[in-house]
Amino acid sequence: MVGFLAARAITGMETVEAGVYRRSISVGGRHGWLSVAPGAGDWLDVAVDFPEAAALPEIERRVRNMFDLDAEPQRINPQLATDPLMAQLVAARPGLRVPGTWDGLELAIRAVLGQQITVVAAIRLAGKLVAQYGQLLETPYAGITHVFPAPEVLAAADLATLGMPKARGRTLSGVAQALLDDPEVFEPKASLKEGVARLVALPGIGDWTAQYITMRQMREADAFASGDIGLVNALAALEGGPVSARQLLARAEAWRPLRAYAAQHLWTLLQRSD
Numbered sequence: 001m002v003g004f005l006a007a008r009a010i011t012g013m014e015t016v017e018a019g020v021y022r023r024s025i026s027v028g029g030r031h032g033w034l035s036v037a038p039g040a041g042d043w044l045d046v047a048v049d050f051p052e053a054a055a056l057p058e059i060e061r062r063v064r065n066m067f068d069l070d071a072e073p074q075r076i077n078p079q080l081a082t083d084p085l086m087a088q089l090v091a092a093r094p095g096l097r098v099p100g101t102w103d104g105l106e107l108a109i110r111a112v113l114g115q116q117i118t119v120v121a122a123i124r125l126a127g128k129l130v131a132q133y134g135q136l137l138e139t140p141y142a143g144i145t146h147v148f149p150a151p152e153v154l155a156a157a158d159l160a161t162l163g164m165p166k167a168r169g170r171t172l173s174g175v176a177q178a179l180l181d182d183p184e185v186f187e188p189k190a191s192l193k194e195g196v197a198r199l200v201a202l203p204g205i206g207d208w209t210a211q212y213i214t215m216r217q218m219r220e221a222d223a224f225a226s227g228d229i230g231l232v233n234a235l236a237a238l239e240g241g242p243v244s245a246r247q248l249l250a251r252a253e254a255w256r257p258l259r260a261y262a263a264q265h266l267w268t269l270l271q272r273s274d
Contacts, residue, residue, distance in 0.1 A: 001067060003271065004099045007119060008110070011127035013134065015143035024137050024147040025062075025102060027055045031147045033139045036063065044069075049139075065219060068097035076261050083254045085238055089265040098264045104186025104217045106148045108175045111209045112168060128162045129154075151176040171204025178202050188218040195220060215260045224252055224259035234266035 006016035014023040022035040032050035039045045044067060048059055064070060077094055081087035090096075101107040109129070114122035133153050134146035149157075154176035160169030178185050185202075189195040195218050199210035208225045215223035225231065226249040235251065236243040255262035 001097060001099055004268075007271070008123055010123060010130055010148075011143070012130050012146045013127075013144065013148060015141060017143075022141055022144060023102065024139070024144050025050070025059065026147045026150075027058055028052075030055065031135065031137050033137070033141070033144055034059065034063070036067065062102055065100040066102055068100055068219075071097045071261075073097075076258055079258055080255060080262055080265070085251075086255060086262055086265065089269060093265065093268060096261070096264055096268065098215060098219075098221075098260050100219065101216050103148065104213070105151055105154075105176060105179050107217045108186060108205075108209075108213055109154070109172055111212045112171050112175060112204065113164070115168065115209065125162055125164060129159065132162065133157055151179045155180055167204065171202075174203050175205070186213065186217050188220075192220045192222055196223075215263070220260065222257040222259050224249075224255075224263055226252065228263075230270050231263055231266050234270040237269070 002016060002019055002021060005014070005021050009016055014021070016022075020035055020037040022033065024031065024033050027050070030051050032048065034046060034048045034050075037045045044063075046063055048056065050056070050059065073095055077090045081090045101110075110122065110126060113125050113129075117125075130146050130148060133149035135150070137145060137147050139145070155173050157173060158169065159172045160166040162169070185198065189198060192214055195214040196207065196210045199205050199213055200207060208227050211223045211225040214220040215225070227245045232243055232245055232248050235248050252259050252262065
């Protein structure tokens with residue numbers, strides 16, 4: 001989990017140092033910061049600096065989602081392990097969880113920025129976006145200087161000036177406007193199908209992006225970005241030969257209704273082989 005967050009930490013907004021994850025946060029228009037570190041036992045140590053104590057239950061809820069603290073490995077692992085290929089991955093990482101996110105808009109912006117470019121390039125663009133449009137924040141940490149931009153700011157901005165295709169800039173602004181139009185747009189829906197359908201209705205949002213958002217923000221355990229090149233490559237490495245996106249999707253039927261956890265195992269395998 002820490003490795004995943006470290007690889008995607010946005011400059012000015014997040015840091016990972018000595019296994020401690022820190023970030024700026026925003027709730028109800030107020031700003032602060034938090035840190036999360038492994039506890040001495042089976043828990044996380046969380047420190048929060050926020051101007052309103054009434055926001056603490058919401059902050060706790062979001063942290064639980066970010067770190068997938070409600071996952072039940074004792075239920076997930078046996079189901080995935082019925083596939084011999086997945087069984088070896090589960091055995092190697094029995095405590096693996098699906099990283100969540102602090103905020104739906106933030107994740108949607110990350111996902112759109114990552115379309116057709118590398119994680120490193122996407123995070124670099126996200127850092128530029130935060131530096132230019134995020135609000136300044138004073139913290140004890142030199143690496144945390146801004147909060148993620150507000151939706152009304154992003155909706156009105158010409159984000160293509162950050163160095164991306166104009167169409168992608170319009171998609172980013174459109175995603176922010178969608179949140180202003182419907183504050184529940186990134187909240188969990190009645191089903192995975194409904195969640196994906198709501199997202200792909202937004203201009204510039206395809207199935208991959210929608211599945212990614214439903215996986216990490218809406219906490220849909222069966223979300224699966226079948227066309228993801230990383231998943232294809234990871235399965236190919238395990239199978240020892242070429243694999244198509246269609247073959248991946250067919251193989252993933254055996255992982256229902258926990259395809260999101262299977263995907264995380266595959267992504268983690270690929271990261272460990274880099």
